[in-house]
Amino acid sequence: MRLEGKSLTFRYRKDRKPVLEGITISIESGERLGLAGPSGRGKTTLCRLLAGYETPTSGEVLLDGTPLSARKGPCPVQLLWQNPETAVDPRMRMDRVLAEGGPVAPELLEALGIEPDWLKRWPGELSGGELQRFCLARALGPATKILLCDEMSAMLDYITQAQLWEVLLAEAERRDLGLLVVSHSGKLLERVCTRVITL
């Protein structure tokens, strides 16, 4: 599978200059593409366009040559945020949050260190790191083919970071997923990516 952003231009407001101008990017199955660039350059905005959360002012987002917006059913492109608190519905217990991405193998939950007792808790009863484990499990639902990781481990301690990356890289390899990894850490990008570009 191939996700392409073609000549993407985007502005948040008509009277402001574009945040992104004529950006072309592509991510293939099995590839781990790193995206670097200074703060405010538009990395998160680009992820939002590629995941279909925003519509480009001009240009298009294609999945195997078909506009992402024209696809039906569960989206094969998933986005993981830096702040899991903003990515879960606070009115749903964690078992329902998890089910939003489709069924998740118990082995994956175990590998991510998700304790069975956490499934009946509300999001507000978990730490940021515990919530991010759920967000990763949910993003790895059966329909996912391309995963966009926007600073997904930036707020975690080193041990949790290492654990999540180990699980994600093994899963990506096993399922031939394509990854876009956004990070300010050159070391992380060097370590996990097959190719790195700068915005």
Ligand SMILES: Nc1ncnc2c1ncn2[C@@H]1O[C@H](COP(=O)(O)OP(=O)(O)OP(=O)(O)O)[C@@H](O)[C@H]1O
């Ligand atoms: N909802 C919004 N409305 C208006 N402007 C926005 C909005 N979200 C982001 N911006 C602006 O768009 C620009 C790009 O922001 P974005 O978050 O995409 O950058 P980034 O490269 O991901 O930054 P960082 O590395 O700090 O996370 C910034 O100037 C930001 O102020």
